[in-house]
Amino acid sequence: MRPLHIIACVKVVPKPEEIRVDSETWTIQRDGVRSEINPPDMNALEMALALKEQHGGRVTVVAMGPPTFVLYLRLALAMGADEAYLLSDRAFAGADTLATSYTLAQGIRKIGDYDLILCGEESSDGATAQVPPGIAEWLNTAQITYAEDLEVLPGSGMVKARRELTGGYEVIQAPLPCVASVKAGANEPRFMDMERKAWAEAEGPLTVWTATDIDVDPEMIGLPGSPTIVDGVAQAEASERKREFLAGTPEEQAQALVERLRAYL
Numbered sequence: 001m002r003p004l005h006i007i008a009c010v011k012v013v014p015k016p017e018e019i020r021v022d023s024e025t026w027t028i029q030r031d032g033v034r035s036e037i038n039p040p041d042m043n044a045l046e047m048a049l050a051l052k053e054q055h056g057g058r059v060t061v062v063a064m065g066p067p068t069f070v071l072y073l074r075l076a077l078a079m080g081a082d083e084a085y086l087l088s089d090r091a092f093a094g095a096d097t098l099a100t101s102y103t104l105a106q107g108i109r110k111i112g113d114y115d116l117i118l119c120g121e122e123s124s125d126g127a128t129a130q131v132p133p134g135i136a137e138w139l140n141t142a143q144i145t146y147a148e149d150l151e152v153l154p155g156s157g158m159v160k161a162r163r164e165l166t167g168g169y170e171v172i173q174a175p176l177p178c179v180a181s182v183k184a185g186a187n188e189p190r191f192m193d194m195e196r197k198a199w200a201e202a203e204g205p206l207t208v209w210t211a212t213d214i215d216v217d218p219e220m221i222g223l224p225g226s227p228t229i230v231d232g233v234a235q236a237e238a239s240e241r242k243r244e245f246l247a248g249t250p251e252e253q254a255q256a257l258v259e260r261l262r263a264y265l
Helices: 039-055 067-079 097-111 131-139 194-202 250-262
Strands: 004-009 012-014 035-037 057-064 083-087 116-120 142-147 149-153 158-165 168-175 178-182 206-209
Touching (some): 039 057, 039 116, 039 149, 039 178, 057 067, 067 194, 116 131, 131 178, 142 168
Parallel strands (some): 116 178
Antiparallel strands (some): 149 158, 158 168
């Protein structure tokens, strides 16, 4: 079996407790907000690195976002990735899932020669789970969603995945090349390798591509390529639970509780 080339797509997202939305553009504000690599994407990266250790080959990390995302890609290099690409251009701003999947697919198409593309199941800031299937459709490859475990079958050109279902699980196979989305919590992402950290920060191979570099259609990226329209954002009302205190002796409280629960039995 030849060495694998695995591409891990990651997204840098605001920490959930600090998400703010621009009231005019209805896009997420990032200025002054702490960020992190999307947790399910960390599970995808860990799966990519584990497969590399099993079968050999290399892991490439791809992200789309502003130049500040370089720091997070260098973290991925320190964890064990071999190279990283950042798709960064003002023209990409405001992209919905369609424009995002198209842009990532164009970047991956330029990288070329891939066997497996791994993504987190969804992002913590959007939670649509639409980008991994979108990438597969743009690249016309097989796809597997919500994989908890994934195995490359030597000599077969196939990948096998296990997916959890209500009341059980299913095992499915798909041909390579394949796009797979990885379930959140599927594994425990490793810490960065401190011996690689200095290399990753100083000379780790990291390339930044603009819209021109990856040959995109200007009408398919950013806001022009995003048919999804956010009409407004509102705070969901929190419903309070009914609360009642029972008085009396412990025996009287127990009897009162039984009487209240009787209606539900």
